[in-house]
Amino acid sequence: MRVGIGHDTHRLAEGRPLILGGLRIEHALGLVGHSDADVVCHALADALLGAAGLGDIGEHYPDTDPKWSGLDSTRLLAEVVGLLAAEGWRPVNADVIVHAQAPKLGPHKGTMRDNLARLLGLPGSAVNVKAKTGEHVGPVGRAEAICCHAVVLIEPAPPAGR
Ligand code: MG
Numbered sequence: 001m002r003v004g005i006g007h008d009t010h011r012l013a014e015g016r017p018l019i020l021g022g023l024r025i026e027h028a029l030g031l032v033g034h035s036d037a038d039v040v041c042h043a044l045a046d047a048l049l050g051a052a053g054l055g056d057i058g059e060h061y062p063d064t065d066p067k068w069s070g071l072d073s074t075r076l077l078a079e080v081v082g083l084l085a086a087e088g089w090r091p092v093n094a095d096v097i098v099h100a101q102a103p104k105l106g107p108h109k110g111t112m113r114d115n116l117a118r119l120l121g122l123p124g125s126a127v128n129v130k131a132k133t134g135e136h137v138g139p140v141g142r143a144e145a146i147c148c149h150a151v152v153l154i155e156p157a158p159p160a161g162r
Pocket residue numbers: 008009010033037038039042
């Protein structure tokens with residue numbers, strides 16, 4: 001088995017949708033980025049790539065490439081899962097912490113977990129989403145940014161057809 005860690009931060013601004021873990025959440029501010037800026041999918045994708053020794057999403061999805069402009073990051077995460085599968089790896093479990101001062105993410109954790117589990121090909125019980133505030137300090141606490149930490153475990157996948 002192999003373990004991987006991922007982290008991502010995006011800035012909050014008006015006039016952008018807030019999308020976390022593939023879920024669009026009603027909020028006055030959204031995350032700024034070349035893609036849809038879904039920090040949860042980005043952190044998780046980086047954790048998967050790290051576990052498999054495949055680099056990071058910046059290498060695979062450069063933000064200078066217009067092809068990825070406005071990208072739905074659930075697509076990116078699904079592609080990374082496919083990349084690992086092609087290398088003979090599959091996820092075992094994932095644990096995620098989303099740091100956001102606002103909005104309150106408690107009511108959305110279940111949906112985010114279900115979205116991520118589906119994308120990872122795992123039962124909901126193998127994926128965990130935690131939400132923390134920034135305690136009103138730092139960029140997260142001042143509601144200038146949302147960040148996410150992710151840890152995943154992967155194992156060799158049995159060859160197809162077995
Ligand atoms: Mg990102």
